[in-house]
Amino acid sequence: MNPRDEQAIDAAKLYYRDGLSQGEVADRLGVSRPTVSKLVQHAKERGFVAIEIRDPRETGSALADRLAQRFDLAEVRLAHTAHTGAALTRELGRLGAEVLTEEIADGDLVGVGWGETMYAVARALTPQPRHGVEFVQLKGGLSLTPRSTNDVETMTSFCRAFDAHPRMLPLPVIFDSAEVKRIVEGERHIRHILDLGREAPTAIFTVGGISPQAMLFNLGHLTDEERDALQVRAVGDMCSRFFDENGDIALPELDERTVGISLADLRAKPTRILVAGGPSKIRPLEVALASGYATHLVTDAGTAARVLGEDVADRDASPDPPHGVDGDAAARGDT
Known part of the structure; x- marks a missing residue:
């Protein structure tokens, strides 16, 4: 595993598991917000992230x-x-x-x-x-x-x-x-x-x-x-x-x-x-x-x-997102 893989995993954990925004992840890691976006995408491509949507x-x-x-x-x-x-x-x-x-x-x-x-x-x-x-x-x-x-x-x-x-x-x-x-x-x-x-x-x-x-x-x-x-x-x-x-x-x-x-x-x-x-x-x-x-x-x-x-x-209407779930979390499938 190379340093970029390790950094991508750290970014993915903060973003998906801890629920931080990309801006907050950038502050934690000392990188720019666009870099966080690239790191998260890298984590997906490398198979470090599996998103499950439960409907x-x-x-x-x-x-x-x-x-x-x-x-x-x-x-x-x-x-x-x-x-x-x-x-x-x-x-x-x-x-x-x-x-x-x-x-x-x-x-x-x-x-x-x-x-x-x-x-x-x-x-x-x-x-x-x-x-x-x-x-x-x-x-x-x-x-x-x-x-x-x-x-x-x-x-x-x-x-x-x-x-x-x-x-x-x-x-x-x-x-x-x-x-x-x-x-x-x-x-x-x-x-x-x-x-x-x-x-x-x-x-x-x-x-x-x-x-x-x-x-x-x-x-x-x-x-x-x-x-x-x-x-x-x-x-x-x-x-x-x-x-x-x-x-x-x-x-x-x-x-x-x-x-x-x-x-x-x-x-x-x-x-x-x-x-x-x-x-x-x-x-x-x-x-x-x-x-x-x-x-x-x-x-x-x-x-x-x-x-x-x-x-x-x-038909049954689609349920509204749970109260208090922000758009960033909904886009990640955390709902």
Whole structure:
């Protein structure tokens, strides 16, 4: 560690831990205020400073309580961020990772879906002290197009975080033929993985919307006729099982070719962590919740309000900073 590192740490401690202003830190260290600013930035860049922002609305708010009560949920976490885009996906992933970490104990068997939201959860996970955990892939993930499902990357990150053993399902999610699918599922190894997915007491998954841009519509598995039928009869998918407005299978002939956990087996699990948000997920999320497919929910405040039929303007207002907290401290995340 060089002298500048040491000075940067001293400046960061005075600024972040002791709550001094940059001017006060400058007086203490005998340097200029701009130098303090550079030292604090240097401390961040060198990894000497980690800022954690705790938003009480994520784990406790009237909006979350209303959602939990309406759909009999054990827990609701709400992201307060942009209603669309990468920022939303990143925040859903972070909160989903938090919920999963709290739910997993030594020796647990956990089923995992895939998709952009699940990949965000995987990227947000941090190493956890667990032993004997296993993750099982709940549905096939091979694509017939260049578009990746990130199923392998998702499972790898989950297992790395918990020092867990992966149970992969190396198959396409939808076969061309129901008969071929039945033959493949009869293979001993494949049957074992599918049985583990069904038996896992905990699952973490997302819901997909119905649109030409949806991932499942672009993996090369669906015919034009099936796409058209789904846009008429389906409201979304869970674990690549397309469901209608009643939460039932929307296209039985397609479902017979789909590899993975059934909706009935998914709903039977004791712990079902559903992570989804954004405008395209409002209707499928509403149906999934009303049909009892989740026990734990991670979504964003805007989606939560719309699922409840409330105006976004009626959401819980952001709490004011605690009395006596100055703007300098608020900018540092000390609130």
